[in-house]
Amino acid sequence: MSAEREIMEFDVVIVGGGLSGLSAAIRLKQLAAEAGKELEVCVLEKGSEVGAHILSGACFEPTTLTELIPDWKEKGAPLTVPTIDDNFILLTERRAIKMPTPPQMENEGNYIISMANLCRWLGEQADALGVQIFPGFAAAEVLYDEAGGVRGVATGDMGIGKDGQQTANYQPGYELTAKQTIFAEGCRGSLTRDLFERFDLRKDAQPQTYGVGIKEIWEIEPAKHKPGKLVHTIGWPLGAATYGGSALYHMENNQIAIMFVVGLDYKNPWLSPFEEFQRFKTHPAIRPLLEGGRRLAYGARSLSEGGFQSIPKLTFPGGLLIGDTAGFLNVPKIKGGHTAMKSGMLAAEAVFEHLQKEDAGTEVTAYSDNIRKSWLWKELYEARNIRPSFRWGMWFGLGYSALDTYLFRGRAPWTFSILPDHEEIEEKEFHPKIDYPKPDGVITFDRLSSVFLSNINHEENQICHLRLRDESAPVNINLKKYAAPETRYCPAGVYEILGEEEGNPRLQINAQNCLHCKTCDIKDPTQNIRWTTPEGGSGPNYPNM
């Protein structure tokens, strides 16, 4: 940490330039313009540009975008492919059984988009309204005032070498202070996690649960391509005990987004979400689509699956949480884009009103009230039991979901409870080792050649941003009891156990491959790994993810 940090003052600082953060920024500026008031708003984004770290489906519900920017069509928003053909399929090893599409998964009026490109476009809209957007700057630390409230954030120092010493290019971080700081870090925000602890925000909420989504973009043969077509699958290659499935969306230009989500409440430590995905692509119903095509992009990102009962307290003195870092994702719909935007807009409205008060740095409780009064709350409430019901296996989950959806319409008088994901993992003895097939280099690949397509930029000479609380745990606990699950769940191959043959095992961390998906921060059995922000601008450079 450095003494000589420069201070920059704003009215509102927003951490994260995803859909939620950008929507909040735009709404704030709109309100200020309507009221004829000056308002300094800035957005910090750790990616090298807005969109560089955004990975999503994405089948997008445009309702909230229309609320925010009614003339988005005229302004050229990148929503060009309406969804047309919805398919829900149960896979067994050989067969593909078409099922009725559950109503939450029906997608009429929606668009297949690149959320990264939508963020880029929203970034331009925000910039035009006078929002200060700072891509390439990560918020590394929350700043507190004497009374214990949040007074802003500090960006990380740049140019600190591996050895912790300043390099010739050293540049201290900045303190960005504000009356209100909006945290919009997306799933498993690294500063949000500190706020959870500091303000005990999760006290009355169930633990958040997560999934990891691994995604590839393929260019396929034109004859097989049907813009707007959606396919969702469940079942093979995951056993009935593991929650997960795939989504396959036909975008424009003969490209398809193909992704695989695995619930991080999985129990078998031998499971590898990456390998399950690769294996999935070899299914007789999927492989022919990819044959003759080429893979263009690769990436991974976690998503919140806890839903309604996992939503934390949203406000604290000087700040609030919006978007997926608060857990506003509708799991049965597998959509969090429209809810992220809505929460951002509601936050902006509450914050703007609050800023007119004398004590503008206090808690914006009106935001939580607005959320409770909105369609967002109702939507998440009705979906609340579907994901947890899959804890008892896929068949129970499917049966219950149907019952819950068609019979109770989400109004069942009970709410299922959940455990944190890292506690769900079981010791290696209780589970069979999984032998995954070798990649063929055509349809299936290894992790290194995949990460190559994520366009990662990571200054090698910097302190490792994956921190271990206990240096001995990777071998003494993770390896001994769980066969080092981090070597399998990390979709980028960051973690490796070396020296096992010589009887001297140790954990090697290839931090420069990190995709910022946050899976390790979530799933490490003893929560020993802490994901912190590396130097701003580090990480993937996703294209139209």
Add this chain to the structure above:
Amino acid sequence: MKVLVPVKRVVDSNTKVRAKADETGVDLANVKMSMNPFDEIAVEEAVRLKEKGVATEVVVVSCGASSSQETLRTALAVGADRAILVDCGDADLQPLAVAKLLKAVSDKENPQIIIAGKQAIDDDANQVGQMLAALQGWPQVTFASRVDVADGKVKVTREIDGGLETLEASLPAVITADLRLNEPRYAKLPDVMKAKKRPLDTTTPAELGVNVTPRLKTLKVSEPPKRQGGGKVADVADLVNKLKNEAKVI
């Protein structure tokens, strides 16, 4: 003394580029673009000359689509004073056209030094600096790894096979920047904000009286053949057999 630095918006160096399926060019859709890394070095050198009190003003210029404004703002954020965009729409700009545009800009600006990158990492042509010097009738010193300016002259060190070469040229001159000339700084946050307010003028090839019609035609852009995976041979006999009958080299 004024320094002019031409900067080009190119595919980001972290991006894995690919040829378009129809082989008409590199697929630039959805690809991240950044300032040509050698131009970052050129800007840094110009800013250092200003900080040393040698230069008084650093002007950056880019020829390209309006999106090149972003590249110019990046240069402004690390210390350039002023920017000029030569808005060429999505015209296919070739090195000679760029050199002519830069000459036209230079004629108006009258810089004493032009520092360009040694090459742009997209086309790797390594031509603009040299063509520009020829059009101007100025001395040129390419691949600079050290630049010292004094008494109306510039001393430039170049890394050559087996050692260093130091050249001296009289000003005005064109210099092109090599990789080890310096290590560009990180932009400072307040400067990113200030960069938005610095002047950025736009002109066009027509205003500059330059015809940018391409003179070269690209026939085909294709990817290198995929490397065939290796195989293990059982013994010498197998190796000889494979060389004879599969590879057909003996």
